[in-house]
Amino acid sequence: MTDHDEVLDRIHRGLLYTESEASFQNPQRRADLIFEYNSTRPGDDTARRALLERILGSVGARTVLLSPFHAGFGSNVHIGDDFFGNVNLTFVDDVEIRIGDGVMIAPGVTLTTTGHPIHPALREDFRRFSEPIVIEDRVWIGSNVVVLPGVRIGYGSVIGAGSVVSRDIPPMSVAVGVPCRVVRPITDDDLTTRVPAAVGTAGPDDQPGLRSAGPRTA
Structure with missing residues (x-):
């Protein structure tokens, strides 16, 4: 095993490593391309898509990622189809961040x-x-959610604005707070109203919050 292999093994096992030890990965950083993407005109869809394909590890169809966004590498981020990411989304992607299909992320979110x-x-x-x-x-x-290392957020779940997600969130749950906790499941009752009882405003430009379980977080 080479020195680089040994460092990668520690990284992938969640063990401690230093900046110097990991410096051999620096060519995978996409800082210049990210700067270029953030400088493109909002309507230049062709150029933005081409840059996004060069920046990210993989990117699905019909992806919207508003400028500016930030990433430590970019190449460790994988995004599915029909993604919407609002302004000031930050990826601290020293290892992989995998995002599925149909995900919406409001402004000011950090995934670290x-x-x-x-x-x-x-x-x-x-x-x-x-x-x-x-x-x-x-x-x-x-908005302004922080997702911490090692977290998995399950299918269909809603994370209230301002939350700090330090543990896994199960599928089909409304979760909010610091630290983020599940406050209720998402059920078929939520199909009967545009805005569910425990969720705030709807849409990719807004953010979920609470109405019936403590102060609003939106």
């Missing part, structure tokens, strides 16, 4: 695969750990 040790002696040379994030199909994430 990486954290740091608590003790300062262990943070020399930006020592850190990384764990992948998975967002399953048809999830809706509200």
